[in-house]
Each structure stands twice: as C-alpha cells, then as structure tokens.
Amino acid sequence: MQLKPTVRDAVSSLRERETRYKLSVYALAILGLLAYLLPLHGGLMTSIKTISEFAQSLPMAPPSPSGFTLDPWFAAMDILGPSMINSFAFTIPAMVFSAVLGSLAAYGMTMVDWRGQVGLMALFVAATFLPKQAIVVPLSRFWSIVDIHAILANLGPLNVWNLPYVQDYHATILELIITHSAYGISICTLLFRGYYLTIDQELMEAARLDGASITQIYREIIVPLSYPMFAVVLIFQFTTIWNEFFYGLILSAGGEAAPVTVALNDLNSGYAQLYNRQTAGAFIVALPTLIVYLMFGDKFAEGVR
Amino acid sequence: MPDSSTALQRARRSDFLRSLPFWGVPAFLLGLFVYGGILWNFVLSLTDFQGFTLPTYDVTNFDFEMYAELFSDPTFWTATQNTVVLLVVFTLVTLVVGLLLAILLDQKIRFKGVFRTVYLLPFSLSFVVTGVLWLWMFNYNVGVINSVLRGVGLGFLAQHWLSNPSLQLASVIVALVWQYSGYAMVIYLANLQRIPTEHYEAAKIDGASWFSTYREVIIPQLNSAAVSIAVVVMVFALKAFSWLYVVFGDNPGPAADILATMMYREAFVANQWAYGAAVGTLLFAVSIAIVGPYLFWQYRRGEL
Numbered sequence: 079m080q081l082k083p084t085v086r087d088a089v090s091s092l093r094e095r096e097t098r099y100k101l102s103v104y105a106l107a108i109l110g111l112l113a114y115l116l117p118l119h120g121g122l123m124t125s126i127k128t129i130s131e132f133a134q135s136l137p138m139a140p141p142s143p144s145g146f147t148l149d150p151w152f153a154a155m156d157i158l159g160p161s162m163i164n165s166f167a168f169t170i171p172a173m174v175f176s177a178v179l180g181s182l183a184a185y186g187m188t189m190v191d192w193r194g195q196v197g198l199m200a201l202f203v204a205a206t207f208l209p210k211q212a213i214v215v216p217l218s219r220f221w222s223i224v225d226i227h228a229i230l231a232n233l234g235p236l237n238v239w240n241l242p243y244v245q246d247y248h249a250t251i252l253e254l255i256i257t258h259s260a261y262g263i264s265i266c267t268l269l270f271r272g273y274y275l276t277i278d279q280e281l282m283e284a285a286r287l288d289g290a291s292i293t294q295i296y297r298e299i300i301v302p303l304s305y306p307m308f309a310v311v312l313i314f315q316f317t318t319i320w321n322e323f324f325y326g327l328i329l330s331a332g333g334e335a336a337p338v339t340v341a342l343n344d345l346n347s348g349y350a351q352l353y354n355r356q357t358a359g360a361f362i363v364a365l366p367t368l369i370v371y372l373m374f375g376d377k378f379a380e381g382v383r
Numbered sequence: 384m385p386d387s388s389t390a391l392q393r394a395r396r397s398d399f400l401r402s403l404p405f406w407g408v409p410a411f412l413l414g415l416f417v418y419g420g421i422l423w424n425f426v427l428s429l430t431d432f433q434g435f436t437l438p439t440y441d442v443t444n445f446d447f448e449m450y451a452e453l454f455s456d457p458t459f460w461t462a463t464q465n466t467v468v469l470l471v472v473f474t475l476v477t478l479v480v481g482l483l484l485a486i487l488l489d490q491k492i493r494f495k496g497v498f499r500t501v502y503l504l505p506f507s508l509s510f511v512v513t514g515v516l517w518l519w520m521f522n523y524n525v526g527v528i529n530s531v532l533r534g535v536g537l538g539f540l541a542q543h544w545l546s547n548p549s550l551q552l553a554s555v556i557v558a559l560v561w562q563y564s565g566y567a568m569v570i571y572l573a574n575l576q577r578i579p580t581e582h583y584e585a586a587k588i589d590g591a592s593w594f595s596t597y598r599e600v601i602i603p604q605l606n607s608a609a610v611s612i613a614v615v616v617m618v619f620a621l622k623a624f625s626w627l628y629v630v631f632g633d634n635p636g637p638a639a640d641i642l643a644t645m646m647y648r649e650a651f652v653a654n655q656w657a658y659g660a661a662v663g664t665l666l667f668a669v670s671i672a673i674v675g676p677y678l679f680w681q682y683r684r685g686e687l
C-alpha cells in the first residue's frame with residue numbers, strides 16, 4: 079500500500095523533528111559534560127606538566143613530550159603521605175561508629191513505639207542542619223578540658239604513650255574519631271530511619287507474636303535487612319568525613335595529626351606558584367573518594383537523597 | 384510483694400525503657416556535642432572570653448555586650464550582606480541549573496548513567512580539592528577560563544576573577560553551583576521519574592508545547608523537591624567556610640567575606656572567642672529560622 083504524499087510528508091517531518099530534538103538533547107548533555115569536567119581536566123593536565131610547560135601551554139592541553147613529568151605527583155605524595163594515613167586512621171573508625179549508632183538510634187525511634195519519639199527524632203533531624211560555626215568554640219574548649227592524652231596516660235599500670243608505635247599526636251586522632259562519630263550520628267539516623275519506615279510492619283508483628291524480644295528482632299531481622307543501607311551510609315560517611323576540613327583544622331591546629339584536607343590547604347598556601355604540585359595534591363586527596371564514588375555511584379546518590 | 388513485681392513487669396514491658404538501649408547512647412552524644420555545644424556557645428558569647436586566658440563563667444558578668452558590639456561593627460554588616468546575597472543567588476542558580484540537568488537526563492537518551500555520574504561528581508569532592516582546582520580555573524595569567532577567552536578572541540573579557548571586588552562573590556557562586564547543582568539534579572530527577580508519563584501525553588494531546596508542558600504541568604509537581612533542595616542549599620551557604628578559606632585565606636576582604644569566615648577569623652585568628660561565639664550563635668539562629676518552618680511543614684505532611 080502506498081501512503082498519500084501528504085501523509086508521507088507529515089511522517090518525514092515528524093521524524094525530522096524527532097531527530098532535531100534528539101540531537102539538541104545530546105548536544106546539551108555533552109556540552110554540560112565538558113563544562114563539568116573542565117575544572118578537573120584542567121587540573122589533571124597541569125599536574126603532569128613541568129613548571130615552564132604549565133606557564134607557557136594552554137591549561138587544558140596535554141603536555142608536550144618534553145614538558146611531561148610525574149614529579150609533582152611524587153612531591154605532593156611525599157608531603158601529603160603522613161596526613162593521608164591520619165585521615166584513614168580517623169575516617170574508617172568514625173564512619174563505622176556513626177553508622178552503627180545511627181542504625182541503633184533509628185531502630186529505637188522507629189520500630190519501637192513510645193511517646194515522645196517524634197520530638198526526639200525532630201532533634202536528630204534538626205541536628206543535621208547544624209552550622210559548625212555554632213559549636214566549634216565549645217568544641218575546642220571541650221577537647222582542652224577533656225585531655226585524652228592525660229586520661230589514657232593514667233589509665234592503668236603502664237603508660238599507653240610509652241608503647242611502641244604509639245605517638246603523642248594519636249590522642250588528637252582519637253579526638254577526631256569521637257568528634258566525627260558524634261556529629262555523624264544525626265545524618266546516619268535519618269538515613270536509616272527512612273529505610274526502616276519502608277520495612278513491612280507485619281514481619282515485625284509476627285516476630286513479636288512469636289515472642290522475640292526487640293533486641294532479637296534487631297539482630298535477626300533488622301540488621302540482615304539493613305546490609306544494603308549500611309553500604310549506602312558507610313559510603314556517604316566515608317566521603318563526608320574524608321572530605322571534612324573545618325573540624326580537622328580546629329582540632330589538629332596544623333600539628334602532626336593534620337587530616338589530608340588540612341595538609342592540602344597548607345601545600346596550597348605554602349607554594350603559591352607551584353600549580354602542578356598543588357593540582358597533583360588535589361587529585362591525591364580526591365582519589366579515595368573518587369574511587370569510592372566511581373565504584374558505588376548509585377549508592378552515593380541514594381545517600382545524598 | 385505483688386506491688387513491686389507488677390511495677391517491675393510494667394517497666395520491663397514499657398517500650399520506652401526497652402528501646403532506651405538503642406537510642407540512649409546516640410542521644411547522649413547528640414545532646415552533649417550538638418545541643419550541649421550550642422548552649423555552651425551561647426553562654427560563652429555572654430562572657431568576655433578572649434586572648435589566652437580561660438573563660439570565667441560568672442553569671443553576674445553575663446551580658447549581651449558582644450551582640451551590641453557586633454551590630455555596630457561594619458565588618459559584621461558587610462559579611463551579613465554577602466551572606467544574604469550568597470544565600471539567595473547561589474540557591475536560586477543551583478535550583479535552576481539542577482532542574483535543567485534533571486530535565487535533560489529525564490529525556491530518552493543513552494549513557495544516562497555516565498552523564499549523571501559526571502554531573503554529581505563535583506559533589507563527592509572536598510572543598511579543599513575544589514578550591515585548589517578553581518584557583519587554577521580562575522588564575523589570571525594562565526588559568527583555564529582566561530585562556531579559553533583569549534583563545535576564542537575574547538581576551539578583553541579576561542578578568543581578575545578572584546581579586547576584583549565586583550567579581551569575587553560571583554566567582555564564588557559559579558564554583559559552588561558547579562559543586563552543588565549535581566545534588567539538586569539527583570533530588571529533582573528522583574521526583575521527575577515519579578511523574579507518570581500520562582501527564583506528558585495528556586499535555587501533548589492538548590497541543591501544549593514542550594516548554595509549556597514543563598512550565599504548567601511538570602514543574603509545579605516538583606515544588607516539594609525544590610523546597611527540600613533550597614533548605615539544604617541555603618543552610619550550606621550559611622556555613623560555606625572551607626571553600627572560601629582555601630581560596631581566600633582567613634580574610635576574603637569586604638567583597639566576599641561572609642559570616643562563616645568572619646566567625647573563624649574572630650575566634651581562631653584574633654582569639655576574640657566570645658565575639659566569634661556570638662557570630663556562631665547568630666548563624667545558628669538563622670539556620671533555625673530556615674530549618675524550623677521546613678521541619679514543621681514536613682511534620683504536617685506526615686514526612687518526618
């Protein structure tokens with residue numbers, strides 16, 4: 079069967095419109111892609127150029143063979159290395175503590191009914207919006223009054239700080255672990271609560287009728303069901319605590335316990351002209367979160383929501 | 384003793400007490416570090432705590448002197464003004480850019496995951512990292528932006544983005560939008576995907592153009608998403624310290640100084656602890672003014 083010419087025209091003009099629409103959507107999406115990658119690309123290219131190369135070439139252009147070098151990466155790694163270890167040392171425990179405490183709190187305030195839980199929950203939610211500026215002065219006072227170093231030194235027959243591998247500045251790492259755990263609780267509670275509200279209440283009811291205690295329900299039903307949410311929360315907390323700067327700046331005060339973000343800022347303000355070393359340092363600091371983000375992007379997006 | 388045993392039984396059955404082991408420790412830590420901190424900070428702001436002496440908590444000496452001093456301090460007013468501009472402009476631009484990105488990714492295109500990953504990527508980075516990268520973007524002599532402008536023959540547009548007072552705040556906003564728009568996109572996208580396709584089709588049958596379909600049918604359905612994003616972004620703008628500190632140091636100057644940077648400078652650089660604590664308390668009050676109504680609104684909608 080032959081279509082009438084007018085119908086054929088209409089169909090082809092529709093198709094044309096469809097193609098035009100598709101092309102413009104892709105063009106915009108790709109334009110956005112380039113714009114969003116530009117700061118990263120410019121930094122990455124600069125980080126593998128010699129000083130004379132980055133001063134003369136376009137910042138987005140790859141280095142010429144004679145201007146290529148990995149020295150900025152090695153130099154930045156030398157400077158940031160110790161603080162990188164510090165950051166891992168407090169980020170990993172703090173992310174675990176805040177996730178576990180958040181899960182416990184969310185369970186206690188969501189799955190068990192008692193009066194006043196909405197009020198307490200509101201305090202948890204409000205705490206996620208807390209401006210750090212409203213508590214940093216007391217926080218620095220708190221850690222100068224609660225002297226972890228002295229407390230641990232007098233704990234038992236032997237002084238912890240005399241043990242091999244234990245350094246005095248590890249007391250500050252402990253402060254960072256406790257601080258980040260405490261301030262991470264509210265967001266973790268919120269994330270777990272959102273998830274627990276979706277769990278089927280009948281399942282819980284059945285377990286309760288079988289005589290399970292609320293502790294058993296938590297251990298045997300809720301925790302296994304929470305594994306995917308634990309992944310979301312741990313990833314979110316890892317990224318948040320690793321990236322954090324303000325508490326790190328205040329608590330470490332530029333000392334040996336400095337987190338890697340504080341060390342990068344020092345590198346940045348110390349060598350104002352060595353852009354290749356600074357951008358290399360930025361990528362080294364970003365690498366752990368970038369790896370986590372690229373591996374678990376969906377989970378990260380879920381945590382953000 | 385039947386009486387005490389029933390009391391014991393009742394206590395054992397009380398869900399309040401039985402759930403206490405779960406939320407007790409987290410609530411204690413939250414009470415100590417967050418709410419205790421806020422209270423302590425307020426008390427400190429009433430003292431004359433400064434320099435290297437210890438604060439004295441003498442009730443008879445508590446007064447609002449620091450707040451009175453603040454309100455007559457021109458630095459405070461310029462910082463407040465910049466904070467308000469940042470709060471409003473940055474939030475609006477983030478909402479618009481995030482919405483555009485979300486609509487773009489809501490179309491039928493391939494590699495959606497790749498696009499989404501890239502748009503959200505800046506949000507996963509530390510402000511220290513993005514601060515270093517944007518210092519390089521904005522660099523006058525060899526920076527990315529000025530090089531691009533010179534490369535396409537628009538060299539006359541090349542600017543001292545970070546040192547020209549009339550451009551500083553705009554540059555801050557550009558960089559922060561780059562970092563936060565992906566967040567807005569993710570929230571918008573989740574809400575867009577919940578809108579049934581019939582809504583688009585009905586509008587199409589009614590002869591509505593693509594633009595008016597979005598303006599009249601789709602975007603109104605995203606209002607609650609927009610409110611959530613706006614609250615998060617505004618509270619962030621209120622305390623946006625790290626990026627500014629990395630880029631400008633502890634004193635960004637009158638054109639880019641905000642309350643968050645002023646607070647750090649007064650307390651931790653000038654050691655005017657009580658004065659800094661007063662700025663911190665005000666920041667807390669403003670964040671409550673933003674978050675309080677939002678939480679109440681959420682509670683009424685049954686979403687809390």
